[in-house]
Amino acid sequence: MLGPRYFYVIIGGGLAGLQLARQLSRDVFFKGKKIAIIDSDFAMPVKTWCFWEEGKGKWDELVTKSWKEGQFISSEANINLKLSPYSYKMIKAADYHQKLQDEIEKSGDFEFITDEIHKIDPVTMKAMGRKKSYSATHFFDSRVDPSYLESKKHTTIFQHFKGWEVETEEPMFTPDSFTMMDYRIKYPDATAFTYILPFTEKKALVEYTFFSPFLTEDKVYDEMLRQYFEKILKTKDYKIKSTETGVIPMTDFPFDKANTKQITKIGTGGGWVKPSTGYSFKNTEKRIAKIIENIKNGKKPGENLINNKFRRYDAIFLDVLAQNNQKGEDIFTKFYTKNSPQDIFRYLDEETSVSEDLKIMLSLYSLDFIVSFFRKAF
Template sequence: MLGPVYYYVIIGGGMAGLQLALRLKNDVFFKGKKIAIIDPSFSVKKDTTWCFWEKETGQWDKLITKSWKEGNFKSSLGSQHLKLSPYRYKMLTSERFYKYTLAEIKNSKHFDLIEDEISEIDAVKMEAIGKNKTYKGTHFFDSRVPSEYFETENYTKLYQHFKGYKISTEKPIFNPEKFLMMDFRLKYKNSTSFTYILPTSTTEALIEYTFFTPYITEEAIYDKQLKEYIANFLKIDSYTVLQEEEGIIPMTDFPFEKNNTSEITKIGTGGGWVKPSTGYAFKNTERKISKIIENIKSGKEISKDLFQKKFQLYDRIFLDVLARRNDKGEKIFTDFYKKNTVDEIFRYLDEKTSIKEDLKIMFSLFDPEFIKSFFRKF
């Protein structure tokens, strides 16, 4: 059955799809254009915490749970106090994000939220084929991860996989004014693995144990590492687990962008919008969407210049080093945080640095393994 014709069809009502929909809704340029968002379910998801840094105020400030001006980095090779000003590190829960964005979009008569599962897009007929109906549009924003990603072995694939406990303690334990970016002191074998702490009060914090590895591990290992860190490093013997969250984020140099065409723009994880070397996606998504809006308004191809080739190369090299020598992660990250300022680090990760600034970062991380990976990946 053929449904109505839409100006844009957004396939996937996740973080990227809803961020895009909200920007389209709030921009007068797109007023009157009928847009569909198609997803198997629009239930409010409560299982994810997104964090990001930005200067001054931002469009999500009214939704954030907590923000910090200071943080710490720790490893067996040294520690670093992180003064973030003029940046702030911000924490946003998926529950607040989905409640807000879905409510805003549902209030617009120009959007249809459709519960269906798309199996394919016919770029000739300009149709998205679902289980229930077929949907026509002039352009499709598609968040589905292409099957080729799962099938190919021609690219580096690491995974940021983690489990977190949101805990409550009877006694004041945490400093809610400082978060812990990375703590490598509790290791799992020879892997790049660390603990991450987001304190929201003196008695509550989200504590996550995270891996950057070429493999996935068993859930029992996360639990073991979390309990050991809480007992031996935080010295907490009594606490309540209020909530658990876990996830797997791809860190890969797979060229998702090659699937962009004049009819289809890949978005979100399926578009390669997760920063390959860090796993951060929320602000990266915001930047990609801003570029898409700019391209549409200026009459350019929608996916033009969504990626910078030099940063793609940097990420490929970094991923190759970690894939071959996963034991090097602690040393690499320690050098990164101890030998560079917070401003240099955030500008580099935000892909806003010049070649001169890039070289400073690279020299701070120097290791023969990077030379090997450069020649493997260049």
């Protein structure tokens, strides 16, 4: 049985799908166009998103906590990161989902559909679901093409982590300063660190994070987190209030090459995760703005969403980490000791000139980067 015809179908009601729907609902250009958002589960997720930006932002009403200072700690360095004019901001995914779903539903042009899409037929322009099929003039598809895992030409490592939101008996945290990376609790032959978002002196989200070619068992994260509390914070007196886990692909696989006149890949499935960091929140905001600009100018929605210059930089960086994963601490120590937070943020936001890019690259200079340059360039 055929479903109703929609102007757009958005496959996936996550970060990218909801944000795209929200921006479409706010723009009079799209008023009256019937749009469906299809997901297998619209439940509120237990996870957080963090990002940096200058001054006030469009998401400030959803920000749980923000910081003007941070720390980077390794065997060789302990750096206090003064972020101004930037702030590092945290949003809880559940708050984001609830707010955007409520706003989108009130616009009247959108329909939320619970179904699992397994195929899009570009000839008939139908998305085939487990329950039924859905026709549209254009599909925005957040599903991840699993073939990236088999690609020999491209590099993939994973950002995988487990976090405990904890409450301690005694003051343990500095609420005005988050910890970007703390390498003091080490996992053998891997890039792995502790990441801390403090809310008060006694409450924080503490995560143990890997940037590695391999995944690991749940008990490994728990052991690393226990070690951090016992060896670094010197306490066993804490309560775990909630947990969050995640696996984020960090890859130079060209997901965007699947974009056509009828289908635009979005979110992780569109390559919107920054390959060298795993950050996606602000990238999503920028690329959705570009999609809407493209549509209004009569272009393909997915045109020029990826900056190929920075994708090449990311490919080299990923190759270095994949081939020399045990050297991650040294690489990131150079990154944070030889560059200001402001220059780092501008570089990661893909806002720097070639001369500024060169300065960053020279700060990381090593034989490993030269080898990876030639491996990825030719």
